[in-house]
Amino acid sequence: AQTVTQSQPEMSVQEAETVTLSCTYDTSESNYYLFWYKQPPSRQMILVIRQEAYKQQNATENRFSVNFQKAAKSFSLKISDSQLGDTAMYFCAFMKHTGGGNKLTFGTGTQLKVEL
Amino acid sequence: EAQVTQNPRYLITVTGKKLTVTCSQNMNHEYMSWYRQDPGLGLRQIYYSMNVEVTDKGDVPEGYKVSRKEKRNFPLILESPSPNQTSLYFCASSLSTGALGEQYFGPGTRLTVT
Numbered sequence: 089a090q091t092v093t094q095s096q097p098e099m100s101v102q103e104a105e106t107v108t109l110s111c112t113y114d115t116s117e118s119n120y121y122l123f124w125y126k127q128p129p130s131r132q133m134i135l136v137i138r139q140e141a142y143k144q145q146n147a148t149e150n151r152f153s154v155n156f157q158k159a160a161k162s163f164s165l166k167i168s169d170s171q172l173g174d175t176a177m178y179f180c181a182f183m184k185h186t187g188g189g190n191k192l193t194f195g196t197g198t199q200l201k202v203e204l
Numbered sequence: 205e206a207q208v209t210q211n212p213r214y215l216i217t218v219t220g221k222k223l224t225v226t227c228s229q230n231m232n233h234e235y236m237s238w239y240r241q242d243p244g245l246g247l248r249q250i251y252y253s254m255n256v257e258v259t260d261k262g263d264v265p266e267g268y269k270v271s272r273k274e275k276r277n278f279p280l281i282l283e284s285p286s287p288n289q290t291s292l293y294f295c296a297s298s299l300s301t302g303a304l305g306e307q308y309f310g311p312g313t314r315l316t317v318t
Contacts, residue, residue: 131292131311131312132309132311132312133294133296133309133312135307179247189237189254190235190237190298190300190307191262192239192247192249192307193249194239195246196245196246
């Protein structure tokens with residue numbers, strides 16, 4: 089079974105600054121996907137960024153980028169130029185590449201607050 | 205517009221009164237899942253379905269039932285709700301292969317059982 093750990097329940101950052109959210113996972117799978125989801129106060133689950141485990145290059149989506157360390161089983165999210173709209177709960181999630189019905193295994197989340 | 209819809213969005217009920225939360229997707233996705241979200245626990249999978257008439261248990265299936273009679277619909281049934289089923293519920297759908305595993309989530313259903 090897979091586990092995902094987010095060790096930072098809450099974080100805060102000043103507007104325009106950079107913040108990094110940490111995530112570690114445990115799996116015996118060699119091929120899988122990793123995701124970061126954002127959940128704003130509206131409760132909608134929004135996909136922020138994804139990483140395929142077989143790709144060495146770190147994924148980037150505008151101000152969001154990841155630091156994927158496969159050997160260390162670490163998958164951190166960096167948010168640059170933080171904006172007030174980035175205030176949300178952020179979940180790290182794991183999915184096997186095949187089988188398992190596309191099940192997502194989530195971490196417990198990090199509540200990020202962006203302050204003026 | 206591609207979307208997953210859930211109804212109702214909010215529900216307050218009493219212990220033991222059967223209820224159904226509906227989920228529908230318009231993307232012709234094979235895979236559909238139900239998750240519950242609880243503070244400090246993240247989201248946990250309740251049940252999933254890989255196609256019509258094919259369903260299986262997730263991590264927390266006790267107290268829930270599902271059915272998949274049509275590809276687009278995947279209702280969640282609580283035969284005898286209890287207060288420990290008070291939670292935020294999400295339905296999600298995805299293609300069986302490809303699309304890099306992207307899942308589409310519904311807007312959530314806030315359920316309170318008193």
